[in-house]
Amino acid sequence: MSRGRLISFEGLDGAGKTTQIQLLEQWLNEQQITYLRTREPGGTPLGVEIRRLLFHHPELVITPLAEAFLFQADRAQHFSTLVLPALATGTHVITDRCFDSSIAYQGVARGVGVELVSHLSMLATQDHVPDLTIFLDLDPAIVHERTDGRIEHSRFDRENAQFHATLREAFLKLARTYPERIKIVNAAQAPERIHQEIVTLVADVLARES
Numbered sequence: 001m002s003r004g005r006l007i008s009f010e011g012l013d014g015a016g017k018t019t020q021i022q023l024l025e026q027w028l029n030e031q032q033i034t035y036l037r038t039r040e041p042g043g044t045p046l047g048v049e050i051r052r053l054l055f056h057h058p059e060l061v062i063t064p065l066a067e068a069f070l071f072q073a074d075r076a077q078h079f080s081t082l083v084l085p086a087l088a089t090g091t092h093v094i095t096d097r098c099f100d101s102s103i104a105y106q107g108v109a110r111g112v113g114v115e116l117v118s119h120l121s122m123l124a125t126q127d128h129v130p131d132l133t134i135f136l137d138l139d140p141a142i143v144h145e146r147t148d149g150r151i152e153h154s155r156f157d158r159e160n161a162q163f164h165a166t167l168r169e170a171f172l173k174l175a176r177t178y179p180e181r182i183k184i185v186n187a188a189q190a191p192e193r194i195h196q197e198i199v200t201l202v203a204d205v206l207a208r209e210s
Helices: 017-030 045-055 064-088 099-109 114-124 140-147 161-177 191-209
Strands: 006-011 035-039 092-096 132-137 182-186
Touching (some): 006 017, 017 092, 017 132, 017 191, 035 064, 045 064, 064 092, 064 114, 099 114, 099 161, 132 161, 132 191, 140 161, 161 182, 182 191
Parallel strands (some): 006 092, 006 132, 035 092, 132 182
């Protein structure tokens, strides 16, 4: 039995990850490809509680290092109990965010440090790296325009434009560092065009690795 492939979606809040994951799910179902959809944080019962702490308690003052550890706790549980077992059975895993987000958000934007966050992330994933990471690239100036109508707001949605600009540059730097894994897709395009680009990338990974 071949190992399943891990495909992660990254991007600034409002970049359209949810829409594109839903479209990819439709394509995978049409191709009769077995997959599991999940997210970070919140892919496990423990992760749901961690997500609640991070997203629904704005009154909590969470230090950058504490924030980093909360995300890593979610990730360790997520990989150990959900992601790695699924991959071992040949099931492909589609995740809304993975450790690249921690590097960008906590490592760079929060100032915790890229080296430390990278080390913690590899411990949490048991040295497992996504087979493909799709970075939906969005102009930071329109983040608030796209997220203001959301029902669920994270503490990151409320950050200023400079914070989001720092995030974008962090993601782009990661993409330049790992071009074979991280693919940049222009999130300003029409959703269907973005979807077609993503399908091409995913199909290539599944065919190459099978």
